[in-house]
Amino acid sequence: MFARALLMIASKIVAHAAFMLIAVVLARSLAQAEFGTFNQVWLFNKALLFLFDLGLPMSVYYFWPRLADRQKKGFILQTLFSLALLAVPFAATMYFLADSVSVQFNNPDLAGHLRLFALYPLVMLPASATEELLLSQGLTGRAAAFESFTKIAMIAAVAAAALLSHRLDWVLRALIGYGTLQLILGIWLVWQPVRHLKARWSVGDWTSQLAYSAPYGFSTLAAVANYQVDKVLVSLFNAPAAFAVYAAGAFEIPIAGVTAVPVVSVMMGDLTRHFAAGNIDEFLALWHRSMRKVALPVFAVTAFLMVFAEPTVTLLFSAKYASSVGPFRFFLLFLPLRITVLDYILASLGKTKAVFAAQLAATATNILLGAFLIRAVGWWGAALSAVLSGYIQSGLLANEIRKQLGIGAVRLMPWLDLVKVGWVAIAAAVACLPVLWLPVGGVWQLAVGGCIYTTIYGVGSLKVGAITMAEIQGLLRWGRNKLKAVWTRGDRQDRLRP
Structure with missing residues (x-):
């Protein structure tokens, strides 16, 4: 599981970096108003997704751990x-x-761009389950390669369009x-392992999947709506250029996406089996x-960037x-919540219905509180409401997990x-404050600041036992073995080549 998680973490780093x-x-190649319009297009697309x-x-x-072999091809098809x-x-x-x-959104230019981008869901949505289907089949390497390759292709396409044209329509x-490229590659990768199997499909299997997934889907929609309420409110009360300035800062550093999400995704099958068997201790x-x-990198990034927010x-x-x-x-105050993925755990x-109820309550709170605060104190109110509702x-999700x-x-x-790691992160951040005064x-x-912080945080983590020398040595040994395996395989291919 450790190796699988590391592969997915590496792929998520590439994806979120993209x-x-x-x-x-x-932000650097488009005018502020066009950058604000792009964020509004993407905001609406994410909400509908x-x-x-x-x-x-x-x-x-x-469902995958519960399927018989004869059901798997039909499940992928459905x-x-x-x-x-x-x-x-x-x-x-x-x-x-x-x-x-x-x-x-007070943006006359937005309508044309949304109509153009309406083509995107037709090619994006059918491929959206590629990673989950590959991971469930144990094809972690393919899942990681798919995630990395497609996101590199994404940044290459967008960067080329933006830098050559400086126009939003060409970016879209x-x-x-x-x-389109992602769709073709995703379907091919998912289909290859099962193409020789016979397909078995029934309406009952389909309705069971929808009955399970729909509440979770609505809960995810509520979560995304909750996360985007502040941006919608700022869009409603400000011009696109002002929204661009807010949106440039109002985002989470994707540390959770490259740590907690792949780790929890890889172990979800084991969690489901332990719970079904009544093995709560395991x-x-x-x-x-x-x-x-996961707390080690998450708390480190939170404290460091809180100090070095302006230069970043x-x-x-x-x-x-x-x-x-x-x-x-x-x-940045969202990050301490991202040491796990509570909705995945639930x-x-x-x-899934409990996930939906919790997300809906938080979203309603965010809308009501945000609408009041943004009128009172401007965008500060929208940001504060977003964090509080998060x-x-x-809290609601954690309490439901506890009860289950x-x-x-x-x-x-x-x-x-967690408290030990948190205090080490705060101490390292405080020690770096004088760096901001350097001319x-x-x-x-x-x-x-990064050098000082890394040194203090690393030593402190060893002192409190958050990480051990044995774990560091084990990680280095694993890396050496992987490099050795790649080198040996390449050597063998060279000898076989005529």
């Missing part, structure tokens, strides 16, 4: 068919609501082309071990986005270990 680079390239995929990709993790079917109303909704959304066309041991390890934002987006530092710091227990959502496992709050999380540029501040 998304970050897209934002950086577009989680409405129309109905949680089908996530349902793969729940998943791909369902997503292709749902892509049609997805695209139609984006196309026909373009004018209304444009009016609400590049994304549609990338989506369930908790596996889950807690993942949280302790201006280095990424240029000095004209200096005002984005405020929302950037607010959104989904592994089969409780903590409410996590039949344990107390003290046993739910490895609290002591050097942002790049040097980040470089010097």
